[in-house]
Amino acid sequence: MTPPLSSGARPLACPAGTVLFRPDDVCSGFVMLAEGCIRVSLTSPGGREIVLYRVHPGGVCLQTFTCLAEGRVYSAEGIAETELKGELIPPAEYERRLAADPDFRRTVFTAVAHRFADFEHLVESLASASIESRLAEALLARADARGDVHLTHDALAAEIGSAREVVSRQLARFERARLVALSRGKVTLLAVAALKQKAAGQ
Amino acid sequence: MTPPLSSGARPLACPAGTVLFRPDDVCSGFVMLAEGCIRVSLTSPGGREIVLYRVHPGGVCLQTFTCLAEGRVYSAEGIAETELKGELIPPAEYERRLAADPDFRRTVFTAVAHRFADFEHLVESLASASIESRLAEALLARADARGDVHLTHDALAAEIGSAREVVSRQLARFERARLVALSRGKVTLLAVAALKQKAAGQ
DNA sequence: GCGCGTCGGTGACTTAGTCACCAAGCGCGC
DNA sequence: GCGCGCTTGGTGACTAAGTCACCGACGCGC
Incomplete structure (x- = not known):
């Protein structure tokens, strides 16, 4: 051009x-x-x-x-x-x-x-936002078309400016609530709508 | 001109x-x-x-x-x-x-x-900075020539993006350490050098 | 001098961050 | 295919920060 x-x-x-x-x-x-x-x-x-x-x-x-x-x-x-x-x-x-x-x-x-x-x-x-909402937001922002987020907990912590342990624990809570599934180096989103609510602060 | x-x-x-x-x-x-x-x-x-x-x-x-x-x-x-x-x-x-x-x-x-x-x-x-260092920094930045900071604890909290109670408690610690003197609506800096150290993260 | 609004102090509790450590997963060389 | 070591993730125990509820102290106007 x-x-x-x-x-x-x-x-x-x-x-x-x-x-x-x-x-x-x-x-x-x-x-x-x-x-x-x-x-x-x-x-x-x-x-x-x-x-x-x-x-x-x-x-x-x-x-x-x-x-x-x-x-x-x-x-x-x-x-x-x-x-x-x-x-x-x-x-x-x-x-x-x-x-x-x-x-x-x-x-x-x-x-x-x-x-x-x-x-x-x-x-x-x-x-002013909670870890829960910032993490939910980061997951939604970085998920691929299949709803997979290919990042380590460490990388997710950098995305939201927090610490790895904090992310691990919050992800564990999300998993218990069936909002995500966890595997090594990957988070799979199971309930996008619920995560959007969390991202907006409930 | x-x-x-x-x-x-x-x-x-x-x-x-x-x-x-x-x-x-x-x-x-x-x-x-x-x-x-x-x-x-x-x-x-x-x-x-x-x-x-x-x-x-x-x-x-x-x-x-x-x-x-x-x-x-x-x-x-x-x-x-x-x-x-x-x-x-x-x-x-x-x-x-x-x-x-x-x-x-x-x-x-x-x-x-x-x-x-x-x-x-x-x-x-x-x-990543502690409240202590952020507050010390804010005090130094907003002190007048005599070393007085004419702000309420509420206003100081807004300066550092924290809460009033947190600022009050940290100021009380600074006062106990003789770094500042407190009065209503005013903080007087007593030990600028020490505060600069705190601002830099010790 | 009384009432009221602003300002600051405090206890009790929750959430977040830190530190130390361990265990599971995975790649790699042999 | 076994063992080694690195990366990743899990956890307990603790500290720092933030929240909530409430109260007292000061200061100003009437």
Whole structure:
């Protein structure tokens, strides 16, 4: 459709599991994702990890945006959850496009705004929602079409910013209530409607 | 210095305590603050309030930015903490300036980026810092030149996204350790260095 | 000086998080 | 196909934080 996007943009391709950036890394450019998913997470000094957000095609990595706007280093970690394809736009080219291309500007702004709304939701649920509702929400959000969630209890704990033991115990309660079935590395949702109620806070 | 900034901008002036916006309000324009301070906070269904951030001159209200970028309604509450002076830039004019004025664009971007970094800090401390360290941090951040913090325990609880009773008890512990002195509506810092240690997590 | 609204203190209880440890599942090399 | 070691999950015991209910103390207006 569009011609080669610009002189400066470089193709980006990497396999699942690639660490795209770590805290204190310098930002090498703005990522326009065509395919795949990037998980951005924060790890506290105590070793607790929390997933801040995921970047999908059409989305924007706020971390990257922040780094480019303020000339700072990254403060979180970004990992390719799946194989990635896209473009890496170097800082100067990014700046030029923001000035010259209203569509590009609108895309970036909208994505930043959207990301911010997610963030607000995260703050709200960290500050006031129960583990039960946050876990129910995370399960619903990350289930595949068959209702399976392929995550360890540890990974689920990172999704909701809690601890593994807490997740294990809450999952055990869900299992006793026949809302889910548990197996190693997998949670199967049995009662989606009931979980939605829990996610909404009963 | 600059001539009247634009055809569209309207002067903004209001006294302390004014509610600038509430959840579900439509955004009437972009605020450029010349003087004063706006507190933006979220109140959960359970009635728990948490202060998201404060807007100072040169800063940007992310809420407003989000609303303008996505054409959405506000999701938080904004209150004038002090008397405000500034300009209100209507949406169309805001859009025009973003396109035409690189300095304006840079200002907005930098401010948004900065705000986002604060937000990340908020998420990190909600997810993993103790009440003791969050309260110590809040006290240090909001003390005046004499080391007085003129906030009720309730207001301090909103600052750190916790409950009044929890704040009262932690303040009592600080008082027993001679780190602060308590009186009605005021906390006086007695040992700033020790509080800084607590804020950093010992 | 009385009444009332705000502010702060406290006990009793629930929920969440931490720590230490163990057991089951699984892949791998031999 | 046996044993080894890593990952994952389960559990008890404890601490920290949050909730609920209630009361007392202060401060202001009448």
